Amino acid sequence: MPLVGGNASSPFPPSWRFSLGAFQERTRPLVSFFPCSECGQRAVGKLAAIYANWFAEDDKRQAYRMRLCVTCLTRLMEQLRKHSSGDSGLLTTCPLCGEDSSQNLSGVYLTIYPPKQPEREYALTMCSSCAPLLQAPFLERGDKLGDRSVGAAAPTNATSAEWAQVPW
Ligand SMILES: [Zn+2]
Ligand SMILES: [Zn+2]
Numbered sequence: 001m002p003l004v005g006g007n008a009s010s011p012f013p014p015s016w017r018f019s020l021g022a023f024q025e026r027t028r029p030l031v032s033f034f035p036c037s038e039c040g041q042r043a044v045g046k047l048a049a050i051y052a053n054w055f056a057e058d059d060k061r062q063a064y065r066m067r068l069c070v071t072c073l074t075r076l077m078e079q080l081r082k083h084s085s086g087d088s089g090l091l092t093t094c095p096l097c098g099e100d101s102s103q104n105l106s107g108v109y110l111t112i113y114p115p116k117q118p119e120r121e122y123a124l125t126m127c128s129s130c131a132p133l134l135q136a137p138f139l140e141r142g143d144k145l146g147d148r149s150v151g152a153a154a155p156t157n158a159t160s161a162e163w164a165q166v167p168w
Helices: 014-027 070-081 131-141
Strands: 048-055 061-068 108-113 120-124
Touching (some): 048 070, 048 131
Antiparallel strands (some): 048 108
């Protein structure tokens, strides 16, 4: 009588073999400990730390951190730059929708620490309907930080062509 879930090549049920594989994956030393917050990709020294903070409706400061691979960070920056050309002359234009956000401003501050690149800071004049779209991935997949953690990442000063191509 055959074992339930087993097969001819292994005496263990499939779920056992899966657990063993997952354990080996976790202990392999070639990948970074932290995966990209967006796509889950792991790559040694290849994740940028993104700190975001904003003030919630109760005036409490919210601070979150995500780690992004170069692909996901590029996608984010492209979204934020869509309407940042600034030829409208308006100082407060929402970078996502391009509308005047002076009447419904919901500012989000980003500090980005890319590997081997100088840090970059952005004060985004989001409108109140677009700000939640930017905040959502931080709320869902980011690490919530205390007030003093923002800016704690170590700066680096070497250069890297790959990260230099992000549309800053
Ligand atoms: Zn990614
Ligand atoms: Zn907007």
